[in-house]
Amino acid sequence: MLRQVEGSKAVADAVAACQPEVICAYPISPQTHIVEGLSQLVKDGTLPNCEFINVESEFAAMSVAIGASATGARTYTATASQGLLYMVEAVYNASGLGLPIVMTVANRAIGGPINIWNDHSDSMSQRDSGWLQLYAENNQEAVDLHIQAFRIAEEMSMPVMVCMDGFILTHAYEQVDIPTTDEVKAFLPPFVPRQHLDPAEPVSIGAMVGPESFMEVKYLAHQRMIDSAAKVQEVAKDFEAHFGRKTGGLLRSYRTDGAETIVLALGSIIGTLKDVVDELNLDGKSIGVVGLTSFRPFPYEAVAAALKGAKRVIILEKAFSTGTGGIVTQDVARAIEGMGIKDFTVIAGLGGRPITIASLRNYLTNAMAENVERLTFLDLEIDTVEVEINKERALR
Amino acid sequence: MSTTQVKFYQVGSFAVGNRLLRDDERSVQSDPDRTNALTSGHRACQGCGEALGARYALDAAMRATNDQLIAVNATGCLEVFSTPYPESSWRVAWLHSLFGNAPAVATGVAAALKAKGNTTTRVVAQGGDGATVDIGLGPLSGMFERNDDVLYICYDNEAYMNTGVQRSGATPPAARTATTQAVGANPGNLFGQGKYLPKIAMAHDIPYVATATIADLRDLEAKVERAMSMRGARYLHVLVPCPLGWGSASADTIKIARLATQSGLFPVFEAVNGEVVASSKIRHRVPVDEYLKLQARYSHLFSPQRNDQVIDHLQRIADKNIERYELIISEGE
Amino acid sequence: MFQVRIHGRGGQGVVTAAELLAVAVFDGGKHAQAFPSFGSERTGAPVVAYCRISDHEIRAREPIMEPDVLIIQDASLIKQIDVFAGLQPRGYVIINSAESAEELQLADKIKVPHSLAILPATEIALTHLGRPVPNAVLLGAFSALTGVVPLEAVASAINEKFKPKIAAGNVAAATAAYEYVMNQVATHA
Numbered sequence: 009m010l011r012q013v014e015g016s017k018a019v020a021d022a023v024a025a026c027q028p029e030v031i032c033a034y035p036i037s038p039q040t041h042i043v044e045g046l047s048q049l050v051k052d053g054t055l056p057n058c059e060f061i062n063v064e065s066e067f068a069a070m071s072v073a074i075g076a077s078a079t080g081a082r083t084y085t086a087t088a089s090q091g092l093l094y095m096v097e098a099v100y101n102a103s104g105l106g107l108p109i110v111m112t113v114a115n116r117a118i119g120g121p122i123n124i125w126n127d128h129s130d131s132m133s134q135r136d137s138g139w140l141q142l143y144a145e146n147n148q149e150a151v152d153l154h155i156q157a158f159r160i161a162e163e164m165s166m167p168v169m170v171c172m173d174g175f176i177l178t179h180a181y182e183q184v185d186i187p188t189t190d191e192v193k194a195f196l197p198p199f200v201p202r203q204h205l206d207p208a209e210p211v212s213i214g215a216m217v218g219p220e221s222f223m224e225v226k227y228l229a230h231q232r233m234i235d236s237a238a239k240v241q242e243v244a245k246d247f248e249a250h251f252g253r254k255t256g257g258l259l260r261s262y263r264t265d266g267a268e269t270i271v272l273a274l275g276s277i278i279g280t281l282k283d284v285v286d287e288l289n290l291d292g293k294s295i296g297v298v299g300l301t302s303f304r305p306f307p308y309e310a311v312a313a314a315l316k317g318a319k320r321v322i323i324l325e326k327a328f329s330t331g332t333g334g335i336v337t338q339d340v341a342r343a344i345e346g347m348g349i350k351d352f353t354v355i356a357g358l359g360g361r362p363i364t365i366a367s368l369r370n371y372l373t374n375a376m377a378e379n380v381e382r383l384t385f386l387d388l389e390i391d392t393v394e395v396e397i398n399k400e401r402a403l404r
Numbered sequence: 405m406s407t408t409q410v411k412f413y414q415v416g417s418f419a420v421g422n423r424l425l426r427d428d429e430r431s432v433q434s435d436p437d438r439t440n441a442l443t444s445g446h447r448a449c450q451g452c453g454e455a456l457g458a459r460y461a462l463d464a465a466m467r468a469t470n471d472q473l474i475a476v477n478a479t480g481c482l483e484v485f486s487t488p489y490p491e492s493s494w495r496v497a498w499l500h501s502l503f504g505n506a507p508a509v510a511t512g513v514a515a516a517l518k519a520k521g522n523t524t525t526r527v528v529a530q531g532g533d534g535a536t537v538d539i540g541l542g543p544l545s546g547m548f549e550r551n552d553d554v555l556y557i558c559y560d561n562e563a564y565m566n567t568g569v570q571r572s573g574a575t576p577p578a579a580r581t582a583t584t585q586a587v588g589a590n591p592g593n594l595f596g597q598g599k600y601l602p603k604i605a606m607a608h609d610i611p612y613v614a615t616a617t618i619a620d621l622r623d624l625e626a627k628v629e630r631a632m633s634m635r636g637a638r639y640l641h642v643l644v645p646c647p648l649g650w651g652s653a654s655a656d657t658i659k660i661a662r663l664a665t666q667s668g669l670f671p672v673f674e675a676v677n678g679e680v681v682a683s684s685k686i687r688h689r690v691p692v693d694e695y696l697k698l699q700a701r702y703s704h705l706f707s708p709q710r711n712d713q714v715i716d717h718l719q720r721i722a723d724k725n726i727e728r729y730e731l732i733i734s735e736g737e
Numbered sequence: 738m739f740q741v742r743i744h745g746r747g748g749q750g751v752v753t754a755a756e757l758l759a760v761a762v763f764d765g766g767k768h769a770q771a772f773p774s775f776g777s778e779r780t781g782a783p784v785v786a787y788c789r790i791s792d793h794e795i796r797a798r799e800p801i802m803e804p805d806v807l808i809i810q811d812a813s814l815i816k817q818i819d820v821f822a823g824l825q826p827r828g829y830v831i832i833n834s835a836e837s838a839e840e841l842q843l844a845d846k847i848k849v850p851h852s853l854a855i856l857p858a859t860e861i862a863l864t865h866l867g868r869p870v871p872n873a874v875l876l877g878a879f880s881a882l883t884g885v886v887p888l889e890a891v892a893s894a895i896n897e898k899f900k901p902k903i904a905a906g907n908v909a910a911a912t913a914a915y916e917y918v919m920n921q922v923a924t925h926a
Contacts, residue, residue, distance in 0.1 A: 012763035014756070029519035030512060038775070059515040063508065064546035071505035071543065075476060075512025078499050081519055083512075101501050125775060146796075176798055181759040181771040205474045205497040205513060207525055214477075214500030215487035279796035360775070364799045 010185045015147040015177045018184045019112060020045025022151040024055045025192040026158045028084040028110075030076035032061040034069045036091040037124045038174035039114040043086055066091035070098035070109075077107040078213055080204035082158065085109065088174055089116035089130045096134070099167075103138030103229070105213060106202065108161035108168075110154065111139075115275065115326070116174040117359040125360020126174040128274065128326040131303075132335050138229050140168040140236055141304040142256065143274040147177055148184045149301075152255040155187065156243045158196055163243075164236050165202045171303075173276040175360070187251060195250045237305040258307040261314050263289060264296030269376045270315055272298045272340060273324040277356070277363055281324070284368045293376060303336070311343040320350040322375050326357045333383045350378070356386035432463045432625055439466040439495055441475075446493035447485040451654025453644030453661065454482050454559045457618045458530065461557055461642070462496060464625040468632035469526045473497070474513050478506035478531030478540060481566040481646075482559065504539035506531045507547040510554040518553075526632060527553065533560040533574035537601050548608035548637045555631045555638045558601060561646035569649040573599040576669075577721075578714050579701045581649075586704035595717065602675070605639040609678040612636075616672060617643040619662035623684065627674065643670050651700025663695035668722035671729040683729045692718045739790040739885055740801045744820045745810030745872075748780040753898070754808065754872035755786035761876065761886045761894035762790050770795040783814055790885060806883060808875050809833060810858075812841060821847050831878045831918075833858035833871045854882045854918045861917070865910035866903070877911030881918035888915050 011018075020042050023031075031050065033043040050060040059076075063069045069085045077083040087095065092113060102109050113131045117123040131141055142157065144150035150172040157168040172178060187195075203211055217225055237258060244257035254260075262282050264270050271281055278299035288295050298314045298321075300307075315321050321344065323337045334353035341351055352375055357363045367387050374380050432438050441462035448455040466473050474497045477483045483500045486493040501509045510529035517525050529547075531540060536558040547554060563581045564570040571581040577595040580586040584593040605613040611634050616624040624642060631638040645661050647654040664670035667690050673683035693715060696702040705711045726732050741758065745751035755771040762769035767790060774785035787801045803823040812834040814820055824830070826849040834841060835857040843853070856878055858871035866874075873895050880888045888911070895907045 012760045012769065030515045032512065032515070057519055057521070059519045061511060061515055061550070063511075064549070065542055067505065068508040068511075068543045068546055071501060071508035072512035072515065074501050074505075075499065075509035075514075076516040076519075077512075078509075079474065079513045079516035081516030083516075097502055098505060105501070175775040176772070179772055179775065180798070181756050181769070182795070183763060183768060205499055207472050207474065207497050210495060210497040212487055212492035212494045212498045212500075214483075214498075215489040215492055216484055217489040221489060276798050280798050283797040362800050364802065365797060366802075 009188065010183060012181060012183055014041060015150060015172065015180050016041030017045050018147050018151050018186055019154060020049065021186045022154045023084055024049045025187055025189045026155055026196055027055070027082065027189065028058055029081035030059050030061065030073070030083045031085070032063050032069050032072040033085045034063050034066045034087065034091060036066070036088050038116060038178045039086045039088050039112065041178065042112060042114070066095040067098055070095040070102060073109045074098060074102050074105065074107060077109050078105065078205050080199065080201045082199040083109050084111070086112035086114065088114040089118050092130045092134065093118060099134060099137050099139065102167045106165040108165055110157045110161055110168050110170065112154070113169050113171045114174040114178045115171050123359040126176050127358045127360065131169060131171045132327040134169070135304055138233065139304065140166060142168065142170050142302055143300065144170065144172040144177060145276060145278045145299055147180060147182050149255045150177055151184050151186055152247060155192055155196060156247050156256045160236070160239055160243050162199050164232065164239055166232060166236060171275065176276045195247065233305050237302065237307055240302050240305070256301060258302045258310045259298055259300045259314060262297040262299065264298060264314060266294065266317070267296035268294040268319045269322065270296050270298055270318045271322045271324055271372065272300060274300045274303060274336065275326065277324060280363065280365060280368065284365055284372065287369065288372060295372065295376060306339045308343040311340060312347065315344055315349055316347065318349055320352065320378065322352050322354060322372065324354050324356055328355045352380055352382060354384045354386050361387065431622055432467050433460065438463050439471065441466055441494065441496045442486060443493050443495055445491065447488060449648050449654070451647040451657045453618050453646060453657045454561060457559050457624065457642045457644045458482055460621050460624050461628050462528065464628035465528050465555070465632055466496060468629045472525045474525060474527050476506050476510040476513060476527065476529040478535035479503035480532040480535055482530065482532065484566055503535055505543055506535060507540055507554070507556055508543035510556070511547050511550070511552040514553045528555045528557060530557040530559065532565065533558060533562055534564040534572040537573040537599050545608065548605060548610050551610065551636045553635050555640065557640045557642060559642050559644045561644050561649060563649050565646050565649045578705060578718060580704060581701070591704045602641045606675045606678045610637040610639060611677060612638040613675040614673065615641045615670070617661040617665055617670060619658050619665060620684070623672070651703070652698050656698055660695065660698055663690060663698070666690050667692045667695045668726040668731055669695060671725045671731055673729050680729065683731055685733050686726065686731045689732065692722050738795065739806070740804045741788040741790065741806040741808065742801045742804035743786045743808040743810065744814050745784055747782045747784050749810050750870050750872035751784045751786045751810055754810065754876065755788045757873060757894045757898055758788045758876055758879070758886070760897060761890040764893045765886055765890040767792055768795050774800060783818060804828065806879065807831070808879060810871055810875060812836065815841060815846060824849055824851060826850055829883050831875055831882060833875060835860065852882060854878050854921055856914055856917050858914060861913050862910050865913060866906035873907040874910040874914045877914035878918045881915045881922070888912065
């Protein structure tokens, strides 16, 4: 049903429509409204046969999820930033144990210094954890990705992170079509675990694996992640067949046919980029956008195909590796190796710094002329930082 | 009809012969059809107190629940020596996640069962003192506060044994560990205020808290069975001497556990909804020396000569326990 | 695309105003995107909320730098921050105040040609609602001044969002504001 509703509320309703059996979450800005929404739905009976556990920390949240999922319950949690980091040990444990937990990450910067606003540093820090990572472009996609996530997770026996930009999407009121429980049921069958804790057929889950087997266990996880790309596409296709809209999948291209320059980005900034690219095209420029939905598994082939023919790719990132530069850039560079495409990275929006159409227009105009550094921090107050850098260097 | 008090004795123990008991009063271990929840083949040390305690506790829990049990285990000796992949000693549904999250994982298992409408399958969580008292304290308190339907069993050997005998929040004063060496002005662990988990559990007013040792295995079984007859958060703290970490002879494990109770250093009691309701009385009280002497982790208290100050301090702790938990029946009671 | 920026203080329902407007637009069959300028919760601190209105899907998400409409819920902000920054020529300004444009010294502050409506929204709210919350009231003024959203849509959004008794009061207050502004416009025409 089409409604004008807050992103968080839409996600809560979408998750509820998937009929999870255990929800366990700890509040952290900007995820709070999702958890509050779900708590209400459980308490007032709209979401029956579901246990909502008020846990005492994020580490407990993921741990409760592990226990619940291992017992065969469809399980959901949500967090952001510091909370995600606090549960990291359990995040790796969940994927290592092959548990199909679905978790919303309301993307928020990692401190210190403390910052509650949006960027991608939190989920990016977990890119090696063995979780799938799907990024929503808008709230409709956020809704749809959660529904797809449960199916992907349960069919792969792998946990899935659905990433949506904190505040920018979670707290935005926009039009979304939220499927009903019955509609979701037709798309998402009941959870049949690969294995679970059952006194009738006892198994030991979580044994200690030594050097003689560990590499093989890890290789299997590696291969599974690679194979999950096909599953992501398959589920997105089936979603389209059921619900009539194209969301999710690996990536989408906008005006990239014959484009000389392509901007690649993740999350809500894709929307803004589409508007900027429309303006630039009207101005006679040749530029398109690739919006990456699936960051893990990283769709190397699809990215290479999407960027083929372009002279240059600009990777816009909301996170970076300190002292190194772009994170997504590294994967993109590998995908386009040998294709003769130049890559430039622009780090933008850190800690919630608004990314304006004006500054994007300005940067991209220069980038199209290759009049930018290989790595740029968008809208940086150069004068201020230069004073500080010189001061520090003098002291050393 | 008149009755005659008959005393039964077996040399060296205070046990009455099993063959005189009703079936349901017998030790679970006397039943050839018992689960053997922790079966042979595991890699525990010779004389491991924890292996003994865990087997008794889980077999009792299985009987009490008609084999409808799921066990959650924290990282530690028990988990490591029982599941060297591809082998497992566990004959129950068993999950190991992390070091500090066993209570939370158990909460999740219980929640899943509840969501599925399963009221027969029960949940036990277990971990060592490190996992329980230190790194897992947050999740344990959360589990208590929510009154989640889980029995948590702490096997207390008073240090981080699996990683090489480092000091934990449960390490008693004066004990030598790898991080509280027997050197300097105050050899061994310092005298602090301790972190006595049974009292912390009681402060949460949960339905049942009890302490036990592997010296009284029938008592341990009975407490597990009693705990499983209740719902909500329950806590069992079991003293399990560790020959390696305590520097004792592997044949002395049970004897040392008994001396811990008979000296008063380890009080054995039960509490319901935060109030002590029963305690096991000391039959033959011994001075703490008898207990300490058998353990190399306390040898610095006796050599080159008896450290009166420290041992007397430990004796005072024992005296206080005896008084607080009413462990000795005085004349006329 | 029509861009609205709402200024007020924490606790005055600024964010709710943007949400209500978005729902009103949706009820009227158009696309709307509303979002707050985010910060930690703090009563009394300056708060900004945004609402974009369009016939088509709205893709951009930057803060609204060049608003077509400014709604000032708390006139004390005028002296404190540059609430009129970026106002588009021939834009609309709606101010909650019992003072006049001269008393508010608006001539110094607003540099572009614009349509202006000043109304005592807090007082109107007190009269119809019993509480000094002007947010829904000002949407009635918005409807009258800009015509972008019909009063019926504002009313239906209010009824969706609030419980019946509070909704009734808000609808009455919004209607009163609508009529007040319509009269003001008629007087100046």
